[in-house]
Amino acid sequence: MAESSNGGSRPEVVVVTGASAGVGRAVVREFAKSGAHLALIARGTDGLEGARREVEACGGRALVLPLDVADAGAVDRAAERVERELGPIDVWVNDAMVSVFSPVAQMTADDYRRVTEVTYLGFVHGTLAALRHMLPRDRGTIVQVGSALAYRGIPLQSAYCAAKHAVKGFTESLRCELIHAGSGVKVTMVQLPAVNTPQFDWSKSRMPRRAQPVPPIYEPEVPARAIHYAAHHYRREWNVGLMTDVAITGNAIAPGLGDYYLGKTGYDSQMTAEPEDPNRPDNLHHPLPGDRGAHGRFDARSARASEQWWVTKNRAPLALAGIGLLGLALLAARPRRA
Template sequence: MGKVVVITGAGAGVGRATVTEFARNGCDVGLLSRDPGRLGEAVAEARSFGVRAVGIPTDVADPEAVEAAAAQIEDQLGPIDVWVNVAMATVFSPVSKLTASEVERGTAVTYLGQVYGMMAALRRMRPRNRGAIVNVGSALAYRSVPLQSVYCGAKFAIRGFTDALRSEILHDKLKITLSMVDLPAVNTPQFDWALNKTGRRARPVPPIFQPEIPARAIYFAAFHPRRQTWIGFPTVKAILANRIAPGLIDRYLASAGYTGQLTTETTPADAPNNLFHAVPGAYGAHGRFDASARSESWEVFTSRHRNALWAGAAVVGLFFLHRLARRVDV
């Protein structure tokens, strides 16, 4: 019997790819998502790998619903070993066009949804003194961009909550791991169904990565914990550049942050909007950017193999030190 893994936002996008990654590696999966139809398709796909799968229609912004889903999964699959928080919601809009209810809802799903997931997982993992929690973060948790203030604010908050919890876990000497995987631009359906008040179709800022890349990083973090994993050089670049010259980045994004996130196409009048209600339909892990999305990330490779890389660097360093010492002796 495999590990029992809970994945939120499991119906589409990175969450859907993450379900597939854990299932193909023999893990039993509990899937939380809002749309029952898409959830059923994800469950069927997971079961095709020969594992057990349970799908529970859940709005992660509802703490009681998250707690009930966790209890149901343990009743049907057994003790939860891994909890992965992926669910998110965003709004493409300048702040001047946002409403209070839109800000509240986006924050509740993206930030509080992860908080409620961590709390539900800890209630079960703490008495057993084992388990792993993986939170999905973003480069935008370190460097905000215009038109996504709701999402950026929520991702910053997740990072703050996660760091506080990590210190508490260390203080209590618990054998529970807590990791964060920070994403770049990913080819998911969010750019077609997120509430968009800009008048133009949204797009991820290139380079774009396929959702299977973060899914593999999430799986790895669950069983080979890293405090953080940065996916894609754009994530590394955004985080480090903001540390060095945040004012300069502010000015750059004042212009490039608009054109980079929007196409020249007008947003359709009947464009779907999943902020308050699930959008039905055959959405999967991928969005509409398959032709331009990358399937590999060097940064994920280096994180997964960091021990070997550090060992290799140490050998190279010792070699050159030895050569230098011989020259000095001469």
């Protein structure tokens, strides 16, 4: 039985949006391993039922809530049901997303509207629903699943990059307000690297070749472990994967160089050599049938661990150890009196 955020011994109650597949599905598995009871939000019922079975196999309870996070009222009603059936919400993980792979000149207003409704406003709706229950209790944690693309836009994913930038701005504003109020509610953002998920086979695409995450690629269990850790060890923001650090830092130092580099390499790095089927179905407006699980088709190329994440988690003790070693070195180098 996991300890809940209220310090008691009841099972932790966790809401995960985008729970049917990809990173969200891996997050469900990670929390289920620690004995949490989970509310599973997504549009695809097949994937949600698969996730429910995995939670129950770990001994937890699962509440399946098929809905579109673009519907604020549906999200509010789901939160009320979670509180009634599972108990007070301890952690809310916003992860649901849709995307379109396309040059800006070929995008439509409907493409931008739909990606914004899910990938940005879906986070807003989830956050507001969580706050309505967490603020009166003065406890709880909201985890926003972000991306290096919240800092550094890339070609062919303008709608998704814009939505992640918006989530970052929204989260920073909320964090300031929670600090002003002296609230015990925490909000953190976990910025992810390229991850091997099914999104590259079900997102809408106008590219001539099949989409791929920009290497290096990580298995979804890597960010899932980070998200679970972030929910229980507060820091305003967590980066996962070395290239996430590189992209964020590089963009702060030399954004123009990033524009040039991505303008030259950002197309080919997001496509495989295989031709895309222009008539394949996508999940922009409606879920696709079937249980897609957590992984995409890039297992052979994906890392199962991140050394950068270990360093990030342990930066405080590592810094103290470094200071201690420096002090010893200075003492050893000090001239001795004759």
